[in-house]
Amino acid sequence: MRWWSVLGVLVALPAMVRAERAADPPEVSFADAKVLLSPTTTTTCTTIPCLIEQAYARDDKARTLALALFEDTGNVAGVGPKELMDGGFRGPIQLVPQLPLGKYRKHLAWTSEAMHSIDTFFATLFEDQKIAPSYRWRALSLRYVRSVGKRTPSAYAFGWTMEYNVEGSLLTTAGGVLETIVHELFHLNDFAHSEWSATTLQQDYDAIVARCGTKASCLEPYAPNRTKVRATGTYYAFQPNNGNGVHEYAAELAVRYFTEQSQMMHSGKLTRRAFKCGPAENARAWQALVDEFFAGRDLVPAC
Numbered sequence: 447m448r449w450w451s452v453l454g455v456l457v458a459l460p461a462m463v464r465a466e467r468a469a470d471p472p473e474v475s476f477a478d479a480k481v482l483l484s485p486t487t488t489t490t491c492t493t494i495p496c497l498i499e500q501a502y503a504r505d506d507k508a509r510t511l512a513l514a515l516f517e518d519t520g521n522v523a524g525v526g527p528k529e530l531m532d533g534g535f536r537g538p539i540q541l542v543p544q545l546p547l548g549k550y551r552k553h554l555a556w557t558s559e560a561m562h563s564i565d566t567f568f569a570t571l572f573e574d575q576k577i578a579p580s581y582r583w584r585a586l587s588l589r590y591v592r593s594v595g596k597r598t599p600s601a602y603a604f605g606w607t608m609e610y611n612v613e614g615s616l617l618t619t620a621g622g623v624l625e626t627i628v629h630e631l632f633h634l635n636d637f638a639h640s641e642w643s644a645t646t647l648q649q650d651y652d653a654i655v656a657r658c659g660t661k662a663s664c665l666e667p668y669a670p671n672r673t674k675v676r677a678t679g680t681y682y683a684f685q686p687n688n689g690n691g692v693h694e695y696a697a698e699l700a701v702r703y704f705t706e707q708s709q710m711m712h713s714g715k716l717t718r719r720a721f722k723c724g725p726a727e728n729a730r731a732w733q734a735l736v737d738e739f740f741a742g743r744d745l746v747p748a749c
């Protein structure tokens with residue numbers, strides 16, 4: 447779940463992102479799809495479905511899933527390169543390409559389910575709304591890899607690309623995959639909004655860290671989500687040596703937004719206290735998130 451701004455070369459200003467969505471839906475280019483699906487071999491294909499058919503030729507079920515994922519959501523599921531990653535607090539990690547087929551096919555099924563859920567989430571939440579969210583959740587490059595001897599990171603994201611580790615410790619259930627993808631999607635949108643989290647939330651974030659350090663009991667009221675780092679026992683949103691932690695805090699905030707709006711849509715109530723009804727920092731962060739990315743749309747009643 448690391449985010450490298452240095453690699454995020456596909457920067458778009460927020461206004462450009464909105465204009466792009468209205469006039470010209472985003473899409474993965476054929477050249478990018480070729481890198482994802484046929485990185486080491488030559489191909490005679492001239493279309494993305496052809497590339498998918500060739501790459502997944504030895505697994506009919508996976509091929510059907512990958513084709514439908516592309517058809518329905520514009521996402522292209524291929525592989526990432528072999529690389530030795532600097533994992534911050536995780537140490538160095540060897541990653542190798544791993545197409546999600548055969549015994550890894552379930553990851554493609556979970557991804558597909560998550561992407562369709564996210565699509566439905568936005569369609570339902572913004573049905574009949576005059577203003578669309580300033581958010582992109584379709585047409586991503588999905589790079590599947592496998593970590594050697596480690597189970598982290600589960601995923602990371604840059605430049606409308608999401609890298610997915612089939613050995614990732616958070617990616618063992620459909621729910622874990624959905625939550626991780628919602629988290630990573632936020633990183634992509636945060637970056638497209640000129641690193642909104644660092645410009646908007648940094649001051650409050652730094653004050654919380656100064657007050658609590660990594661002590662989970664102190665951080666608990668401020669943590670948007672329950673995900674913790676096993677090695678340190680602290681909340682992922684406040685884990686040190688993990689890039690700028692405010693990026694992680696904001697991505698976890700987006701997960702909470704997704705959770706709370708989903709609960710309001712499905713049952714009209716929340717299963718725990720609304721995040722915005724916690725400390726003042728929470729209320730500020732929540733409102734800023736809702737206004738910047740989600741057109742002010744918040745189904746959670748006032749505190």
Ligand SMILES: [Zn+2]
Binds near residue numbers: 447449630697
């Ligand atoms: Zn992250």
